[in-house]
Amino acid sequence: MNIKILSRSSKLYSTDAIVQAAIKRKHNIQVxxxxxxxxxxxxRKPEIYYQGKKLDHVDAVIPRIGASITFYGTAVVRQFEMMNVFTTVESQALVRSRDKLRSLQILSKAGLGLPKTVFTNYGRDVSGVIEHVGGAPLIIKVLEGTQGLGVVLAETNKAAESVIEAFNGLQARVIVQEYIKEAKGADIRVFVVDGHVVGAMKRQGKEGEFRSNLHRGGTASVIELSDEEENAAIKAARAMRLGIAGVDLLQSERGPLILEVNSSPGLEGIEKATGKDIAKSIIRYIERSI
Structure with missing residues (x-):
């Protein structure tokens, strides 16, 4: 098959891993x-040109679209769809996944467990917002933030009021979420491909850090999911209509709670933690779909 990866750089771990997996399975692949x-x-004649050359006879594309290029990257994916090219992540699913508020609404409608979340249009009743999520400690997230950026843990109601009012003053849209104390600064990343869990890891934030992102000093270890956790991850990916998804969830006293569903999940952390060839699973997904 002739496969294209939409990625800013061939040197990125995830991009290179997918390239090597495709080559091993005798496919032509280009970044x-x-x-x-x-x-x-x-x-009736959609076309794409890359560095002056028309791209044709493409069987599949694998979007690795970063958040900063969502608009144009999605337009390129949509153009490939108009050319009847299979894509591992559909353009509309990609757009939905980048909208945190919309994603939470979709997941809520699908009946999935979520941390209680409040969103207002720069509302002045800040104390009411805090009360809705059960008071401090609580989490405040900027809607456009990624990879742990724009996420604040407010330890007290007074601190929460100050942070929310500051964001409101900057006209930065935020969501306020309850803090799940029993998660103890850890979350689970579940990698779902074509409706199947192909890997899962537990990410633990470093001491004093409530965010578990690996690039912020967190550590990762392999974890065996419960049936409830596995089903929740698969259901979340399906609700977001993502063929490839990184589902982040918290372990809580009331069961798994979905934090986020990522449409371009990184492979490095989960491949190293689990020892599994996730890139191969992505290529096999394409093979089954064409």
Whole structure:
């Protein structure tokens, strides 16, 4: 097959892992920077040019679209869809996954467990917002934040009021969530491909850090999911209509709670933690789908 990876760099761990997995399975694969693609829109004749050359005879694309290039990257994915090319992540699913508020609403409708969340349009009743999630400690997240950026743990109601009012003053939209104390600064990343869990790891934040992101000093270890956790991850990926998804969840006294569903999950942490060839699972997903 002729496969294209939409990625800013071939040197990224995830991109290179997928390239090597495709080569091992005898496929032709090329990394193309979506920002260097030109989209030609014409009646019944959608085309894409990359570095002056028309891209044709493409069987599948694997979007690895970073949050900072969502708009143009999604347009490129959508153009491939118009050319009847299979994509491991559909353009609309990618857009939905980047909207934290919309994602939570979709997951809520699907009946999945979530930390209690409040969103207001710069509302002045800050104390009421805090009360809705059970008071401090609580989590405040900027809607446009990624990889742990724009996430604040407020230990007291007074601190929470100050942070929320500051964000409101900057007109930065935030959501306020209850703090799940029993999670103890850890979460679980579940990697779902084509409706199946292909790997899972537990991420533990470093001492004094409530965020478990690996690039912030967190550690990762393999974990065996409970049936409830596995089912929740699969259901979350399905609700978001993502063929490939990194589902982040918390272990709580009331069962698994979904934090986020990532449409371009990294492979490095989970492959090293689990010893599993996740990239191979992605290539096999394409093989089954075409």
């Amino acid at each position: 193309i920077d979506p920002l260097k693609c030109d989209i030609v829109i014409e009646k």
